[in-house]
Amino acid sequence: MARGIRDKVAILGMGCAKFGERWDKDEDQLMLEAFEEAIGDAGIDSSQIDAAWLGAAFDAVNIGPSGIPLAMALRLDNVGVTKVENYCASGTEAFRGAVYAVASGAADIALALGAEKLKDIGYGGLPVRTRGTSYDMFGVTGSAPGNFAQLASAYRAQHGVAADDLKRAMAHVSVKSHANGAKNPKAHLQKAVTMDQVLGAPIIAEPLGLFDCCGVSDGAACAIVTTPEIARSLGKTDLVTVKALQLCTSNGWEMQGSGWNGSYFHTTRVAATRAYEEAGITSPREQLSLLEVHDCFSITELVTMEDLHISREGEGWRDVLDGFFDADGKIPCQIDGGLKCFGHPIGASGIRMIYENYLQLLGRAGERQRQNPPVFALSHNLGGMPIQNVSSIAIVGLADA
Amino acid sequence: MAAAGILGFGAYVPITRLQRAAIHAANRWYASGLGGLAKGEKAVSGWDEDAVTMAVEAARDCLGGSDRSAIGAVYFASTTAPFADRQNAGIVKEALNLGDTVGSLDAGGSQRAGTSALIAALRASADGGAVLHCAAERVTPTPASEREMLAGDAAAALLIGTGPVIAELVGTHSVTADFVDHFRETGELTDYDWEARWVRDEGYGRLMGDTIVAALEAFGVGGGSIDHFIAPVSVRGVPELLAKKIGIRPEAIADTLGSTVGHAGAAHPTLLLASVLEKATPGQTILLSSFGQGADVLLFRTTERIGEVRPRLGVSGWLARRRAEENYMRYLSFRRLIALDRGMRSEHDQKQSLPALWRNRKGVMALVGGRCTKTGTVQFPRGDVSVNPNDHAIRTQEDYPLAELPARIMTYTADRLTFTPDPPNCYGNIEFDGGGRLMAEFVDIDPQAIEVGAQMRMMFRIKAFDEMRHFRRYFWKAAPAF
Numbered sequence: 001m002a003r004g005i006r007d008k009v010a011i012l013g014m015g016c017a018k019f020g021e022r023w024d025k026d027e028d029q030l031m032l033e034a035f036e037e038a039i040g041d042a043g044i045d046s047s048q049i050d051a052a053w054l055g056a057a058f059d060a061v062n063i064g065p066s067g068i069p070l071a072m073a074l075r076l077d078n079v080g081v082t083k084v085e086n087y088c089a090s091g092t093e094a095f096r097g098a099v100y101a102v103a104s105g106a107a108d109i110a111l112a113l114g115a116e117k118l119k120d121i122g123y124g125g126l127p128v129r130t131r132g133t134s135y136d137m138f139g140v141t142g143s144a145p146g147n148f149a150q151l152a153s154a155y156r157a158q159h160g161v162a163a164d165d166l167k168r169a170m171a172h173v174s175v176k177s178h179a180n181g182a183k184n185p186k187a188h189l190q191k192a193v194t195m196d197q198v199l200g201a202p203i204i205a206e207p208l209g210l211f212d213c214c215g216v217s218d219g220a221a222c223a224i225v226t227t228p229e230i231a232r233s234l235g236k237t238d239l240v241t242v243k244a245l246q247l248c249t250s251n252g253w254e255m256q257g258s259g260w261n262g263s264y265f266h267t268t269r270v271a272a273t274r275a276y277e278e279a280g281i282t283s284p285r286e287q288l289s290l291l292e293v294h295d296c297f298s299i300t301e302l303v304t305m306e307d308l309h310i311s312r313e314g315e316g317w318r319d320v321l322d323g324f325f326d327a328d329g330k331i332p333c334q335i336d337g338g339l340k341c342f343g344h345p346i347g348a349s350g351i352r353m354i355y356e357n358y359l360q361l362l363g364r365a366g367e368r369q370r371q372n373p374p375v376f377a378l379s380h381n382l383g384g385m386p387i388q389n390v391s392s393i394a395i396v397g398l399a400d401a
Numbered sequence: 402m403a404a405a406g407i408l409g410f411g412a413y414v415p416i417t418r419l420q421r422a423a424i425h426a427a428n429r430w431y432a433s434g435l436g437g438l439a440k441g442e443k444a445v446s447g448w449d450e451d452a453v454t455m456a457v458e459a460a461r462d463c464l465g466g467s468d469r470s471a472i473g474a475v476y477f478a479s480t481t482a483p484f485a486d487r488q489n490a491g492i493v494k495e496a497l498n499l500g501d502t503v504g505s506l507d508a509g510g511s512q513r514a515g516t517s518a519l520i521a522a523l524r525a526s527a528d529g530g531a532v533l534h535c536a537a538e539r540v541t542p543t544p545a546s547e548r549e550m551l552a553g554d555a556a557a558a559l560l561i562g563t564g565p566v567i568a569e570l571v572g573t574h575s576v577t578a579d580f581v582d583h584f585r586e587t588g589e590l591t592d593y594d595w596e597a598r599w600v601r602d603e604g605y606g607r608l609m610g611d612t613i614v615a616a617l618e619a620f621g622v623g624g625g626s627i628d629h630f631i632a633p634v635s636v637r638g639v640p641e642l643l644a645k646k647i648g649i650r651p652e653a654i655a656d657t658l659g660s661t662v663g664h665a666g667a668a669h670p671t672l673l674l675a676s677v678l679e680k681a682t683p684g685q686t687i688l689l690s691s692f693g694q695g696a697d698v699l700l701f702r703t704t705e706r707i708g709e710v711r712p713r714l715g716v717s718g719w720l721a722r723r724r725a726e727e728n729y730m731r732y733l734s735f736r737r738l739i740a741l742d743r744g745m746r747s748e749h750d751q752k753q754s755l756p757a758l759w760r761n762r763k764g765v766m767a768l769v770g771g772r773c774t775k776t777g778t779v780q781f782p783r784g785d786v787s788v789n790p791n792d793h794a795i796r797t798q799e800d801y802p803l804a805e806l807p808a809r810i811m812t813y814t815a816d817r818l819t820f821t822p823d824p825p826n827c828y829g830n831i832e833f834d835g836g837g838r839l840m841a842e843f844v845d846i847d848p849q850a851i852e853v854g855a856q857m858r859m860m861f862r863i864k865a866f867d868e869m870r871h872f873r874r875y876f877w878k879a880a881p882a883f
Binding site: 121122123125128129130133134137138139140141142143145146147149150151153154156157203204205206208251252253255256257258259261262263386387 | 744745746748749750753754757758761764765778780781782788789790811812813814815816817818819820825826828829830832836837838839840841842848851853854864865874876
């Protein structure tokens with residue numbers, strides 16, 4: 001087994017732009033907004049950055065190809081900037097690039113920035129786009145809700161869960177995230193909703209209603225990473241270090257093979273197992289303090305609780321209804337509002353999740369601060385669709401944990 | 402030369418039956434005179450069907466699970482072929498996964514195209530290989546016209562050849578004369594019809610009637626001995642008028658399917674023949690006629706084998722597979738006779754790379770997947786490396802046709818966000834019996850009645866239109882099993 005990334009890299013500073021419909025801002029302005037907070041938090045000068053990674057998923061829509069948009073937006077010092085795209089895992093992927101650069105010793109200080117400017121496309125939800133010349137000849141050009149909604153049909157069939165029970169558990173996921181988002185000044189949606197509102201909303205893709213779906217947003221988020229030694233030399237005392245970084249990419253087994261039943265994410269299960277091993281976590285249900293998962297849809301969050309080995313298979317919906325993942329529950333999930341309410345500027349989302357976990361670990365999360373001091377915080381991204389996806393997991397924690 | 406005849410037959414009628422009363426209810430304010438035709442129903446195909454997809458379904462109905470390697474040529478007849486220059490019969494051939502060493506021919510230009518192609522098929526097959534004769538029609542009549550009331554969408558297919566025929570050809574007779582009862586210039590959508598009384602008296606009564614009389618004289622057969630008289634004419638009273646003129650018994654007149662299907666243009670003679678072949682008994686005579694710039698007449702005599710060869714569903718089976726439609730607006734939208742707001746999501750570019758289509762034509766057009774010769778793992782699409790997690794064997798796959806295999810729903814949704822001309826877009830993962838899976842669009846389905854585990858059957862449909870370059874992409878979709 002590879003030795004892994006645990007405690008080799010520390011977070012020096014983080015920043016996050018206000019997410020939402022930023023009609024008045026270009027993507028480079030959003031990048032700057034996130035960067036200014038991060039570089040101020042890091043207490044360094046931008047000339048100290050050795051390398052940078054940019055995560056953006058829908059580059060064709062706005063941001064454009066290559067690492068140049070980031071280099072230009074921040075006027076970086078002609079360092080190497082790499083643009084990465086890995087569906088909705090693009091943000092975590094950018095973070096992974098920066099962390100690996102530092103861990104390898106190739107860079108002392110590296111920057112990861114995720115950005116997306118989606119609200120220029122003219123309609124809600126994700127842009128319709130090609131999945132490649134070959135796939136487009138036989139694949140279904142469904143919407144994101146349509147792709148993820150199918151989880152519910154298989155989950156009900158696999159676990160014998162009544163449609164109404166699952167619909168209520170899904171609604172609880174969204175009600176909880178809205179309650180959390182209402183306390184977050186940077187969130188796209190800051191309004192609480194009721195169960196009745198959620199259950200009565202128009203159907204987008206059966207059985208997902210409007211409130212079962214996250215919207216998409218404009219936004220950017222930034223992380224500056226270095227080694228724990230350099231961080232301390234720069235005067236940092238409370239260090240948040242990277243405990244695990246795992247990425248798992250579908251190889252076609254779910255889509256083409258046999259054995260997968262359509263009710264869960266094979267990739268997340270694999271990535272979670274590897275991440276806990278890398279982080280030295282043996283009982284995630286007991287040891288994790290916070291979760292920021294890829295709640296693009298309520299059903300995605302629900303099955304992810306099982307895929308992360310926190311809820312037992314077929315029991316996640318019960319934990320949800322029991323309030324296990326509420327802000328005052330055993331493991332709060334989406335304490336910042338999640339994709340559902342913080343918003344989902346695709347390439348930024350993975351770094352936004354780490355940003356929230358970083359703030360929480362350092363006790364800097366303001367009104368939404370978890371009272372029971374957190375130790376390990378997990379973030380999870382999922383890109384693509386259930387049959388074919390990229391799952392990423394980042395676990396960060398206090399350096400001495 | 403061996404005697405040629407019919408080896409097999411099949412048909413296809415779309416599931417949707419537009420109620421003529423619903424058409425009239427919408428148009429009565431404008432065309433009150435059509436009330437007399439506002440009875441019964443007509444078959445209308447979906448937004449994702451055309452004459453080619455319907456011909457493929459008719460051919461599959463005809464061929465069933467039988468060996469297709471004996472087919473030497475594919476003929477396709479229609480006046481509404483989707484492509485003016487890309488062989489339509491070639492698309493049918495690819496969808497049926499026939500070998501490349503087959504002949505092919507498109508016929509069109511007249512309501513007589515179906516029977517003329519059939520005569521050519523009978524002559525060609527006498528020399529050797531069997532000919533798969535397909536005819537299909539999907540017209541777009543002018544709204545509030547008489548033709549709109551009378552026309553319907555359907556397809557039929559016959560396997561023509563020598564050997565164990567169920568009906569042998571007795572003779573054919575043709576007249577060509579440029580009698581223009583209606584016309585449609587190339588590239589135009591709708592037909593222009595002349596006065597019905599003139600067409601009835603001079604066209605059907607005289608030109609068509611005289612041709613049939615002359616044909617029977619040439620065959621040496623009296624009208625009274627005809628057991629099934631097929632007069633594919635939708636004008637009320639014309640088959641009876643012809644029968645009387647020719648001396649055919651009224652009870653021998655075949656149902657024109659006017660109240661159930663409507664008139665399927667150049668496909669209608671073949672469709673009615675397929676319908677008659679379901680009911681015919683040994684030793685009967687079937688007189689098939691058609692009209693269009695002249696007339697074709699064919700006389701068949703059934704053999705002892707009639708009844709032994711049956712289509713998968715046949716006309717009667719397709720008629721039973723039915724969904725009554727009251728929504729005339731939906732019909733108009735599917736025919737692009739009204740342009741509903743489609744939203745920005747519909748603007749997705751559907752450009753097809755033709756080299757990619759050529760490379761993948763078996764997978765895309767015929768739904769041929771791969772099967773690993775080492776482990777037996779089935780996958781779609783076929784690839785160089787097996788998806789089997791225990792043995793990623795390289796270059797071990799052989800062709801594995803999936804189109805005729807039953808499949809079951811694993812996951813599903815009814816998507817109201819993504820663009821489709823027929824919302825909600827229902828789709829999900831399906832798994833084929835024996836392995837292999839696919840995320841497939843569902844067709845001919847009630848969005849409220851989809852269940853995990855439900856059995857499905859694949860159908861050849863239009864996947865998407867490239868409206869910038871005027872191309873259509875075909876692929877397979879899953880329908881509730883039938």
